Amino acid sequence: MTFTADCLLLFGATGDLAQRMLLPSLCALDADxxxxPDLRIVGTARQKLDDEGYRDFARAALEKFLPEERKPAIEPFLQRLHYQPLDATQTDHFAALAAKVGPVEGGLAIFLSTAPSLFEPTIAGLVGSGLAGETTRIGLEKPLGTDLATSRQINDAVAAAFPEDRIFRIDHYLGKETVQNLLALRFANLLFEPLWNAAHIDHVQITVAETVGLEGRVGFYDGAGALRDMxxxxxxxxxxxxxxEPPASFDATAVRDEKVKVLRSLRRIECDQTVTGQYRAGAIGGSAVPGYDQELGQPxxxxxxxxxKAHIDNWRWKGVPFYLRTGKRLPERVTEIVVRFRDVPHSIFAARGARTSPNRLIIGIQPEENITLSLMAKVPGLDRGGIRLREVPLDIAMDDAFAGPKKRIAYERLLLDLVEGDQTLFVRRDEVEAQWDWIDAIRACWADNAIEPRPYTAGSWGPSAAIALAERDGVTWHE
Structure with missing residues (x-):
C-alpha cells in the first residue's frame, strides 16, 4: 500500500543518533x-519530558549539530515536535503513546532505533495499542541481531505485525549521494558497463577507515567488533x-533482487583470507591516543x-578478488571504492622505454564525495630520451559539479523515503540474512582456529598482515 504518512514516530528520540542526525535531517526537510505542513513528529524514549521539555532538548541539539545557515529554521520546526515518555518493557505504557500519536488512518511512519533485546516487546506494544495497523510502516535501525539466528528472531517478531512491504531496514550508507551515483555511473553511461566484468577488471578494493576509537560506544562495540559493525x-x-547485474528498472524490487543474487554468490572465506587487528596506543593527527584495551578498561x-579477500562466484566476477578493509584509529577518515582495471594486453610504447599503469576508478564516499578516473597520458616533450607516460586523473568533485543543489545527509533522504513509502534504498530481509550467513561463517572460522586480533599501532593502516594479504597477489592497498 502506497501512502504518505502524516505522523512520524521516533523511538530513541533523546539518543545520540536523534541529536546528531535525525532531528537535523527533519529540520532541514521542514525548512525546504x-x-x-501537517506532518506531526512524536518522539519517545525513557527520559521523562513533556512537549515543551522535548522542544528545549531538540533546540539544544539543533543549535549544536545544525549548520549555521540552517539555524533560522529551528523555531518553526520545533512546533512540529511532541513527546511521550515510554519504557518499552512495560506494555501498558503504549496506550499513552497511542493517545499522543492520535488517529493513524492518515498514515504512521515509525523509526525504531532500539537494543535488539527490546524489538519483541516494542512490536508487541505497538500491536496491542493499535499502532501497527495497515496504515503503519516501520523503519528499523541497526543492529538487527548479532548473528543469523538473532537476526531471524528479530525479523520474525517484526514480520508477525508488519508485512515485508511495510518494513524499511535502514543502512544509512545507501542514502549517501555517491553511493547512489555508483548506480548512475554504471547504468547511465555506456562507457563503463561493457568493461565491468572479469575480462577487464583486475580487482576491487573497498575501504572504510575511521580515526575515532570507542567514542562512547563501549557497550555496543565490544560486543560487536569491526566485522559485525561495518x-x-x-x-x-x-x-x-x-x-x-543491471536491474530492469530503478525500483525497490528490481534493485534488491539483483543485490541479493550477489550476496548469495559470495564464496565462503578461508581463515587465511582474513586479517583481524586491535589498536594499541599511538597517535592520530599528532595527538596521542590510548589503545583499545585502555579505553575499554580491560583486555x-x-x-x-x-x-x-572475497570472491563472487558468478559469470561476471569469477576470479576477481574483492579486498575489503575497515578499522578504527586508522590514519584518516575515508570511505572509498577502488576499481582497478587490467593493464593493456600489449604496450606499443614499451620499446621506447615507456611503462603503462592500469586505469583506476576511485569512488570517494566520505569525507569528500568525488569520482576520479586515472588515465595514461604522454608527458610533453621531444622524446629523444624515450617516451614517458604518466597517470593523469580526471576528477569529478560532486560539490563542484553540482554547485546549485544543497548537499543532503543520508538520513534526510531515508526519513523522507520512509514517510513517503519508497523502499528502493532500504534493505530486504533476504539481503540481511544472506549477509549474516556469510559473516557467521567467518566468525566460526575464527573461533574454530582460535584466531585472535593482531595488535597495530593507532595511526597506522592496521596490522602488517593486512598489507601482506593484498601484496601476495601483487596488489597494493590504495592510500
Whole structure:
C-alpha cells in the first residue's frame, strides 16, 4: 500500500543518533518544505519530558549539530515536535503513546532505533495499542541481531505485525549521494558497463577507515567488533552495488533482487583470507591516543580492524578478488571504492622505454564525495630520451559539479523515503540474512582456529598482515 504518512514516530528520540542526525535531517526537510505542513513528529524514549521539555532538548541539539545557515529554521520546526515518555518493557505504557500519536488512518511512519533485546516487546506494544495497523510502516535501525539466528528472531517478531512491504531496514550508507551515483555511473553511461566484468577488471578494493576509537560506544562495540559493525551491513551493501547485474528498472524490487543474487554468490572465506587487528596506543593527527584495551578498561578479544579477500562466484566476477578493509584509529577518515582495471594486453610504447599503469576508478564516499578516473597520458616533450607516460586523473568533485543543489545527509533522504513509502534504498530481509550467513561463517572460522586480533599501532593502516594479504597477489592497498 502506497501512502504518505502524516505522523512520524521516533523511538530513541533523546539518543545520540536523534541529536546528531535525525532531528537535523527533519529540520532541514521542514525548512525546504519537503514534508507536508501537517506532518506531526512524536518522539519517545525513557527520559521523562513533556512537549515543551522535548522542544528545549531538540533546540539544544539543533543549535549544536545544525549548520549555521540552517539555524533560522529551528523555531518553526520545533512546533512540529511532541513527546511521550515510554519504557518499552512495560506494555501498558503504549496506550499513552497511542493517545499522543492520535488517529493513524492518515498514515504512521515509525523509526525504531532500539537494543535488539527490546524489538519483541516494542512490536508487541505497538500491536496491542493499535499502532501497527495497515496504515503503519516501520523503519528499523541497526543492529538487527548479532548473528543469523538473532537476526531471524528479530525479523520474525517484526514480520508477525508488519508485512515485508511495510518494513524499511535502514543502512544509512545507501542514502549517501555517491553511493547512489555508483548506480548512475554504471547504468547511465555506456562507457563503463561493457568493461565491468572479469575480462577487464583486475580487482576491487573497498575501504572504510575511521580515526575515532570507542567514542562512547563501549557497550555496543565490544560486543560487536569491526566485522559485525561495518562489514556485515555497510561494506557488503557497497560490494553488492559494485557487483550487481543491471536491474530492469530503478525500483525497490528490481534493485534488491539483483543485490541479493550477489550476496548469495559470495564464496565462503578461508581463515587465511582474513586479517583481524586491535589498536594499541599511538597517535592520530599528532595527538596521542590510548589503545583499545585502555579505553575499554580491560583486555578484550574484540577486533577493531578486519581485512578480507572475497570472491563472487558468478559469470561476471569469477576470479576477481574483492579486498575489503575497515578499522578504527586508522590514519584518516575515508570511505572509498577502488576499481582497478587490467593493464593493456600489449604496450606499443614499451620499446621506447615507456611503462603503462592500469586505469583506476576511485569512488570517494566520505569525507569528500568525488569520482576520479586515472588515465595514461604522454608527458610533453621531444622524446629523444624515450617516451614517458604518466597517470593523469580526471576528477569529478560532486560539490563542484553540482554547485546549485544543497548537499543532503543520508538520513534526510531515508526519513523522507520512509514517510513517503519508497523502499528502493532500504534493505530486504533476504539481503540481511544472506549477509549474516556469510559473516557467521567467518566468525566460526575464527573461533574454530582460535584466531585472535593482531595488535597495530593507532595511526597506522592496521596490522602488517593486512598489507601482506593484498601484496601476495601483487596488489597494493590504495592510500
Amino acid at each position: 518544505q519537503l514534508v507536508a 562489514v556485515q551491513n555497510h561494506m557488503l551493501q557497497l560490494l553488492a552495488l559494485v557487483a550487481m 578484550s578479544g574484540t577486533e577493531t580492524f578486519v581485512a578480507l
